[in-house]
Every structure is written in C-alpha cells, then in structure tokens.
Amino acid sequence: MRLIESPDLPDAVVTPSGSLSRHQLLERASRVAERIKGAPIVAVDATPDLPTIVAVTGALLAGVPIVPIPPDAGDLERAHILRDSGATLLLSRGDISDVSGSGRDLRAALVLYTSGTTGAPKGVVISPGAIAADLDALAEVWQWTADDTLVHGLPLYHVHGLVLGVLGPLRLGCRLIHTGRPTPQAYAAHPGTMYFGVPTVWSRIAADPAAARALAPARLLVSGSAPLPVPVFDGLAALTGQAPVERYGMTETLITVSARADGERRPGHVGLPLPGVTTRLVDESGTPLPADGETIGHLQVTGPTLLDGYLIPEGVRPPDLSGGWFPTGDVATIGPDGWHRIVGRASTDLIKTGGYRVGAGEVEDTLLLHPAVREAAVIGVPHPDLGEQITAFVVADPVAPADLIDFVAGRLAVHKRPRAVHLVGSLPRNAMGKVQKSLLTAD
Incomplete structure (x- = not known):
C-alpha cells in the first residue's frame, strides 16, 4: 500500500506516549522495516500508542504481513493467534522477539482476527490493494484530505481503529491524534476536523454536553462498528450542530457503505455503497429481493475491498462467494434511493x-x-x-x-x-x- 508523499508535519502523529513528525515516523519505521525484512509474517502487540503505529508502518514499508494482537487478549486467545498465524517475530513496545512460528507465504498487508463468536477467532487475510481501494473510496465520499486532523481513541487491532484510523492518515498524509482512550474529555481536549467513534463513545459524548459542544468546529463525526441509536444521533446533532456520518463494514469486506460528507445524514441508516462497491438483498434461498425500503433481506456485497480469504493450516481458503457476492451475515433493508438500514446480524437480530x-x-x-x-x-x-x-x-x-x-x-x-x-x-x-x-x- 503506497504511503502518500507529503510535506513534513511537525506533529504528524500524536499519542499519549509522545509525538512524531512525519519524517521521524518514517525514520523509525524504516529501522523496524530493516530488522524484519524477509520475515514471512510478524505479530504486533497492538497497544493504543506510538510503538504500534511505528511497527505497523515499518511492516508496510518492508512488505511484511502483520498480525495485530489485542492487548487484552487472554493467554488462550493470544496463543491461538500466534500459533494459527504462524508469526515468526513479535513486535512489542519497540522490541522484536523471536516467537518461532511456522511462517506463511502470504501476499497480504494484514491478517485481522475476527471476534470468534462462532468458534475460535479466524484470521482474515487482507491485501494491500483492498486497503488502498477502501481508503481511496472513503477519501472521496468523506472529502478526506491531507489538510484534515483525525482524532480518535479506538483500539488498533480492528478495521475502524487500525485501517481507517492509522493507515488512512498514513495514506492520505493527514495528521493523526490518538487519545489513548476514547473518552469524552479526551476527544474534547484535542481539536480536530474528523473524529472517529463507536456508538458507545458517541453515547457518552452526547451525555456530556460540554464535551459534545467542543466538537462543533469539526468537519465530520464518524460512527461505525455497530448501529448508532437514533436518540444518540439526534443528541449529537443538537449539541454539535451537525449530524454524524454513519458507515457500515466488517473485517472481511472493510467499509462498503457510508453517508457522504456533502450529502444527507439519515438517522437509523448507514448510507450508500462506496464507489466500486455493489450491494444486494437476498432471501434464504439466494433469490434477490426488492430494494423497496421495507423488505428485510440478507445483505451481500461485491467489490475491490473484499478479503483474500481465511487462514487455514494449509494456507489460505478463499471466501465463500455466491456468484462473486460475499454474504455479510447481516440483514438489512435498501430503499429505492439506495439508502441502507442495517437490521443486525441474521443469527441474532x-x-x-x-x-x-x-x-x-x-x-x-x-x-x-x-x-x-x-x-x-x-x-x-x-x-x-x-x-x-x-x-x-x-x-x-x-x-x-x-x-x-x-x-x-x-x-x-x-x-x-x-x-x-x-x-x-x-x-x-x-x-x-x-x-x-x-x-x-x-x-
């Protein structure tokens, strides 16, 4: 994935543990890249601070697939991720250690592990091309440029916090402020043009009027990873003077649907497909359903942001596609105007x-x-x-x-x-x- 060539920013990345200019970040990341160059796959302890951002940037420069490990992973989950991924090295707070993994020959940028709600977490293989296509599409619909300052405190081992929240600024050349934790006080203390949060974060901000009003100068308040309750949507709009932008995606597809920066923001809905992405609804038999805004169906997507496959002992298993369509496992409605409303997971919602x-x-x-x-x-x-x-x-x-x-x-x-x-x-x-x-x- 190409990193944008842009003028040096004195505080390109700001975290609770320190800050770096863009030149300093690339210098430190290049040293990491030299040390891991040639490794088949490496893991990183994805703590929400500067060493993780440096490690991920270094892996990208080296062309080495990286596996983020949640910092709160228990011993069993951590052992499973290391064993299943075959990681040979572990990057942890600036140190590099040998974990004696089996190694894998992957053409990937990231291997992200799902939450494991249907068994042990699965490694999702994501290519540099998929990440680039997704970030470029989001840059278009959110009018995201190098002039922005992104503020968030999300975990650095998921699509939202890592792909959008770290790789997005790296690719687009904008400033990143990571607050360590996504508290209302931390967000309010850091001026920015864009803020990322999940519904729990936005709910807490909406319940803190002073913090919410501090975000009023921002250009975009982006919510994702779960549906944003309508009362929270309305509360943020009233306190900040702007409705939040909702988007939809998952580990296997990255972000596929979003409201636009210059368009309508509709409570209870997540917007329109990104450029290059196509969606549809089907019933239990796979028969397409009408986009009438009322019919609930199983949401399928296709486009350049899909995963390459899942890790298995023998290599990578391609995704299960039906005529090129990826079954998200979510149910939704699609209106005649293309607007999507996510009902939830088919299995529970x-x-x-x-x-x-x-x-x-x-x-x-x-x-x-x-x-x-x-x-x-x-x-x-x-x-x-x-x-x-x-x-x-x-x-x-x-x-x-x-x-x-x-x-x-x-x-x-x-x-x-x-x-x-x-x-x-x-x-x-x-x-x-x-x-x-x-x-x-x-x-």
Whole structure:
C-alpha cells in the first residue's frame, strides 16, 4: 500500500506516549522495516500508542504481513493467534522477539482476527490493494484530505481503529491524534476536523454536553462498528450542530457503505455503497429481493475491498462467494434511493415470531425513546407457540417492565412489542462497544 508523499508535519502523529513528525515516523519505521525484512509474517502487540503505529508502518514499508494482537487478549486467545498465524517475530513496545512460528507465504498487508463468536477467532487475510481501494473510496465520499486532523481513541487491532484510523492518515498524509482512550474529555481536549467513534463513545459524548459542544468546529463525526441509536444521533446533532456520518463494514469486506460528507445524514441508516462497491438483498434461498425500503433481506456485497480469504493450516481458503457476492451475515433493508438500514446480524437480530420477521434494532430504537431507558438490547428467545419471543434487556432508571412493553406497542405494530423485559445493570460489550447478545440470559 503506497504511503502518500507529503510535506513534513511537525506533529504528524500524536499519542499519549509522545509525538512524531512525519519524517521521524518514517525514520523509525524504516529501522523496524530493516530488522524484519524477509520475515514471512510478524505479530504486533497492538497497544493504543506510538510503538504500534511505528511497527505497523515499518511492516508496510518492508512488505511484511502483520498480525495485530489485542492487548487484552487472554493467554488462550493470544496463543491461538500466534500459533494459527504462524508469526515468526513479535513486535512489542519497540522490541522484536523471536516467537518461532511456522511462517506463511502470504501476499497480504494484514491478517485481522475476527471476534470468534462462532468458534475460535479466524484470521482474515487482507491485501494491500483492498486497503488502498477502501481508503481511496472513503477519501472521496468523506472529502478526506491531507489538510484534515483525525482524532480518535479506538483500539488498533480492528478495521475502524487500525485501517481507517492509522493507515488512512498514513495514506492520505493527514495528521493523526490518538487519545489513548476514547473518552469524552479526551476527544474534547484535542481539536480536530474528523473524529472517529463507536456508538458507545458517541453515547457518552452526547451525555456530556460540554464535551459534545467542543466538537462543533469539526468537519465530520464518524460512527461505525455497530448501529448508532437514533436518540444518540439526534443528541449529537443538537449539541454539535451537525449530524454524524454513519458507515457500515466488517473485517472481511472493510467499509462498503457510508453517508457522504456533502450529502444527507439519515438517522437509523448507514448510507450508500462506496464507489466500486455493489450491494444486494437476498432471501434464504439466494433469490434477490426488492430494494423497496421495507423488505428485510440478507445483505451481500461485491467489490475491490473484499478479503483474500481465511487462514487455514494449509494456507489460505478463499471466501465463500455466491456468484462473486460475499454474504455479510447481516440483514438489512435498501430503499429505492439506495439508502441502507442495517437490521443486525441474521443469527441474532432477525427475529421470527408468530409468522412475522422483526428487526431487533427497530425495537431497540423505540425502547431508547422512553425517557427512563439508557441502553437496550433485544433478542429472540425460543418459544413453543411463537417460534421466537421478542425479549428485551434494558438498562434504565426505575420503570415497570409492563410500561416499556406498552410503550413499544403504542409506537410499533403490536406484534413487534417485547413479550418480556428484563431490567439489568449493564449490557455485555466487547472492546468495540458491540453488545454481546450471546451472553444475554434471563437468569
């Protein structure tokens, strides 16, 4: 992946552990590149600070595939990633150690490991070409240039924080400020033209009016990695004077759909396909469904940003495509104007109840309109009569579950109301702020 040739910036990269000019970053990264040159694949302890950014830049310069390891990975997860990837070297806070991996012959820039919700985490092989195509498309639709200053505090082992949040500034030549942690106070303390966050981050900022107003001079507030609740969308718009830009993507496809910098920003929707990307909806049999804004279907995508495949012991297994289409595993609606609304994961967010198909997100957004509700997650629970029962888990101020059921029934079709509401102290989330619905139980 080509790094842009641009004038040196005195503080091109700023982190809690220090800052570097662009020249200094490339100088340090070049030293890393010399030390790892010829290695088949290397791992990096992806702590959210300067050594990780230097290590990733060095690997790109050396043309060596890099495997980020989450800093909070447990011993089993860490051992699995090192063993499965075959990494021969480990870069950790400026040090390079031999981890005696088997090595792999990959033509890749990154190997990112999925969250492992359906088994052990899988290594997703992403090419330099896919990253370049994605960043160039985002630069076009977000009007992202070298004149921007990007501020975020996201983890450096996912698409959002690493590919967009580090490789984007490297490719486009803009300034990067990483705040270490994505707190409202940290974001407010660092002036920028673009801010990246996940819904949990934006929810906390919207709940801190002073921090939110400090972001008003920014050009773009970008949200991704999970659906942004409509009340948070509206709160940010009211406090900052601009609606956030939502986008959609996944590890295997990078970013494929987004609102535009110079276009409409529609609450509850993630926008239009990026240049070069095509999307469609299909039913369970693979038959295309209409883009009428109402029909819920399985979302498929195709374009230059797709993964090369998954790591397997024998090499790389190509992705499972249907006529060139990648099945995202998400369900969505697409309007006649091309705007996408993500309903959620097909496995957890498409609830089939009493002969109806109900999107969990619609019920969650309605629950969040209740003044007592702070967080909500909705799932389908097996039911002998309905097939699945709509069940809500809610973090709220004192409120009766029956009142919340009636609240939803008065605003949506009655069959979309939760049949059960459980008041909980918190919702289980992963490092990117996504609710882990598989961990929700009524006990």
